[in-house]
Amino acid sequence: MRIIHFAIIVFLFSLATGCLKNQDTQPCTPRTVESELPAMTKYATDSSITTTSDASGILYQVIDQGTGATPTLQSTVRVNYTGRLLNGTKFDENFTGANNQFALSGVIKAWQLMLPKIKAGGKIKFITPSIQAYSCNPYVPSYVNNQPLYFYVELISVQ
Numbered sequence: 001m002r003i004i005h006f007a008i009i010v011f012l013f014s015l016a017t018g019c020l021k022n023q024d025t026q027p028c029t030p031r032t033v034e035s036e037l038p039a040m041t042k043y044a045t046d047s048s049i050t051t052t053s054d055a056s057g058i059l060y061q062v063i064d065q066g067t068g069a070t071p072t073l074q075s076t077v078r079v080n081y082t083g084r085l086l087n088g089t090k091f092d093e094n095f096t097g098a099n100n101q102f103a104l105s106g107v108i109k110a111w112q113l114m115l116p117k118i119k120a121g122g123k124i125k126f127i128t129p130s131i132q133a134y135s136c137n138p139y140v141p142s143y144v145n146n147q148p149l150y151f152y153v154e155l156i157s158v159q
Contacts, residue, residue: 033057036148051127056132060125061124065119066118070118070120079115080095081094110128127148
């Protein structure tokens, strides 16, 4: 019986250390807006998004300006949204009403910069360079880490 327990422990240890060895050990180097702009522009063109460029490097299109309150960093906002990688893969979405209310100061910089461009009731599409999203953040999934991202956001309410 001890041999079986020992074998299981050795197996689990080798599995765990093998996974660690397979992880990317290269340091993450933040990408520049300039290096990501061609891919961002291509995504906008391919997706028929007519964009304006923000000084931060974010490409955006206001779909509906809205008529309610304009959010600030001190606001709590309620939104519906979709997030995609530039290859079209959806990595996040919330149109259910659950967990879609949060402090604007607690989200990525791109959201802090883009949501004040619309009012409650408004809708916006934006493509953000990685530096305004997750950049080299070891606490986010690797598939969004250091990647330009697309978001569609409906600003439901502002408090």
